[in-house]
Amino acid sequence: MAGRRPVSSAAPLDALADFPAIPAGWAYLDTAATAQKPQVVVDAITRAYGETYATVHRGVYARSADMTVAYEAVRGRVARFIGAASPEECVFVRGATEAINLVAQCWAGTQLKAGDRIMLSMLEHHSNIVPWQMVAERVGAAIDVCPLTADGRIDLDAMATMLTDRHKLVALAHVSNVLGSVLDVPRAVELAHGVGAKILIDGCQSVPRLPVDVTALGCDFYVFSAHKLYGPTGLGVLWARADLLDAMPPWQGGGSMIDRVTFAKTTYAPPPGRFEAGTPHIVGALGLHAAIDYVDDIGLTRIHAHETALVAQAREALGSINSVRLLGPDDSAGIVSFTIEGVHPHDIGTILDEAQVAIRAGHHCAQPLMDALGVEATARASFGVYNGPQDVEALVKGVERVTRIFG
Structure with a gap:
């Protein structure tokens, strides 16, 4: 496809450079709300x-x-x-x-x-x-x-x-x-x-x-x-x-x-x-x-494998923090929702934003599900082709800061 370099199916997925709206150092983890646009889409x-x-x-x-x-x-x-x-x-x-x-x-x-x-x-x-x-x-x-x-x-x-x-x-x-x-x-x-x-x-x-x-x-x-x-x-x-x-x-x-x-x-x-x-x-x-x-061009099978790996990395790291409650199955597709004991998800999102980590916090247009989970809202990190292990590390580091701030 014009405007995109060939990608080997065996190579690690590294698509960040294709997305002009994601600056260096910004971890965009709100793909479930809306995905960022690759340059080829902007050009079209x-x-x-x-x-x-x-x-x-x-x-x-x-x-x-x-x-x-x-x-x-x-x-x-x-x-x-x-x-x-x-x-x-x-x-x-x-x-x-x-x-x-x-x-x-x-x-x-x-x-x-x-x-x-x-x-x-x-x-x-x-x-x-x-x-x-x-x-x-x-x-x-x-x-x-x-x-x-x-x-x-x-x-x-x-x-x-x-x-x-x-x-x-x-x-x-x-x-x-x-x-x-x-x-x-x-x-x-x-x-x-x-x-x-x-x-x-x-x-x-x-x-x-x-x-x-x-x-x-x-x-x-x-x-x-x-x-x-x-x-x-x-x-x-x-x-x-x-x-x-x-x-x-x-x-x-x-x-x-x-x-x-x-x-x-x-x-x-x-x-x-x-x-x-x-x-x-x-x-x-x-x-x-x-x-x-x-x-x-990338391949949906490859995209799914990439996002599954990031979900596994995020769940393992977040799960090791005592005050974090993970929601959903271990094999969730590209999405990790969680709460932190004693901290409103909006506060989580605000503090993470200070660290250049963008997540969604709220009821996610699923209020009946929130009621069933016994929460008002959750924090949600969702991955896309432009994310990598560094984004998970930034998320976890930010969550650890949240827990320190709120004791």
Whole structure:
């Protein structure tokens, strides 16, 4: 890929130089919130705005036609990246939150009725809770919540006993944004389909960290955001099986999503255009293409191994500090959440920031999980391709300083 040096699969992952927004000595450990952008993504966006910009789908002039080809090529790139059967199964949205809301309104809102049930888990992000609550309240459906295992995984054994033929939808995170625990998606799919339910998987934290093949996983809906995948903000992807998209009505009305408009009647475009009203985030899509190329150039298997090693190093070092409580499983994917006895996570984050270590502190848009853990908030360190052992050392040194300050 232009702009990036070749990387040996056996070489240590050393990508820090590719990220212009990470200065020397700054340990950026908030990738689960948003990933920093490699120079190739910045260049792709700058080039699109500065040299090749035009609208898509409507223009008959050459530059618009060229931009349309480039924009739609991104859809094909996304399809290959996640193992979709067809680019037409991939809908561009503003982010994973909008993708889940789209499914809630256009599928659940038309398919669910009073007495139906939705299955969620205790560790879901608010974006995978609130949209289902809204549609359940409107149609008269009910929500059930699957508990967690002792080490913070979705308890699929418990889910197997809870599911009934009244459950029409299961919605679960592939990787927890707080605990880093990884869902056994094929088993979850088997359980959901076993009672006739559809299943949506929130892939925000998995797509940047794990190889994903939606066809092999067997799920019905899969969502993720570009900005966690080293791409731009304001763009996400909804993947859904073609037959489900075909049967879903549009959510928003406007340009691009129509077939023909009259004051008497409007007919709609086939998917994915049916769900993409208005001028799209053209330049953001080109940035996503560059981000996917960048990640594929390194290799997701290699990225996962790199982040797993950093998690193991961090958990071992933090676990040796008496006042630190580690949360989640030992094999969490790229994420380490913890608390320090007697110290609010916001204070942890502030003191670490003084040492040039950037972490997230708060409830991480997962307040029900905080309640289940018996805490108001946690400190969370999350890793990316640009992190290395030196960042873990800076984190641990900062935590030790916190414990000294608070006695």
